[in-house]
Amino acid sequence: MKVCTIISSDKGGVGKTEIAALLIAARDRLGGRPAAIEIDHQMKLKSVLGGRVDLSLRACAELTKVYSHQTSVGRHYDPVFDLWSSGESITDLGANVTTPFFEWARDCGIASLCRQDGIRHRFVSVASPDSQALRAAYSALREASAVFDPVELYFIENDTVGGSGFQPYVGTTAYRQIETLETSFGCTRIRIPNCKSKLVEFGRARSMTPLAVLDRIEAVENALRLTKVERAAERLIFLEWLSDVQTALAPLMMMES
């Protein structure tokens, strides 16, 4: 089945790459092995997953060329479409890439090509507790619903700050707009809790995904010089968070609707 999952947010630092890496790893562990694609001038996914990334495009470097001529646009993004057509794929869009990405999809008739090829889109918009991130998520979801058909919409509330999380934003215009998408477009909301684990913080500081931390958990615990009781407590916090994340992301891990 050609399911194309696109993870986006025009706001940086909301956790797109971490979520993309988790989804890729989840599908790998479940036997899927999706094509891993990133369009990001920072190439963050590649710095985290290395050779596992099948295609890494520096979007910003090519923007002038992309806008100058439609043929160039098509040539630049052709490999992306090829990978989408090859089967299951996960695409991580960097910050400020969402708008040119939609322009490419619209201007080059990508949506109709996808329909012909039987590609089903899942558009995932990620936001952290931040007004700008919420507004960017809403615009991206609206745009995705207009460009792709069929498309499943997902909104991920990624609590990157802790404390009250998204609670202060409930009732704000940006938050209410996203709620309207749930009723009008069947957008699915996914909540990822804040992670208080020192193990994950240690990993993030070293470009390690939470799963890379899990694979080397004893080495990370040793590096943090945790006592026996801290070790047990931190491991529990980490595993409970990871378990919550896998439960939250379950709708995106399954390829059947």
Place this chain on the structure above:
Amino acid sequence: MNALAPFVKREALDQARADAVDAEKAYSARMADIIRQAPASKQFALYLAHGTRLTEEDLQAVTLEIQLKSVTPPPLNIGREIEPYLPMVHVAALSVVLGAIGLPALWLAPAIVWLVYAVGFGVFNLSVVSELRLLFALQVALLFQRGIPELATGANEILRGSVTPSGAGLIATALVLGLTVSFTFGESRR
């Protein structure tokens, strides 16, 4: 279930929970032991610092123990209780003996006691006898020697406006005695 749990299996999570509970219990028991074995002066500070990490059972045991210690008076140590009064007793007893054999007990008795204590403190490292206590003993001995009637005479001289040297000495003695007693008891209470 496995289809939705590619990262953490339920068994691994259960094991982590059990390990965390065991580690917390072990920590609690160790901290409770440390608090129990700490000197009484440090016990409460340790209790405040680590009490929240103790299990309910250990917390109750430690709290009860600290409470019991705080309400139980220390065992009676007769030696320590009478120690402040020993110089006084010694001087008084020696004064009686010296007076009985016709020696100048007023000055000789405190001098002998002072000498014996100083040698004992210096040579045998006996318990410290403060100078205040010796002074107290000296003044008590003076009162024993001269008696209350003579003190009354001194006071009478002052009231009449004709103070003799011996009367002034007695009044000064009484004042010093009062101060000494208050200092001595204040010292022994600390």
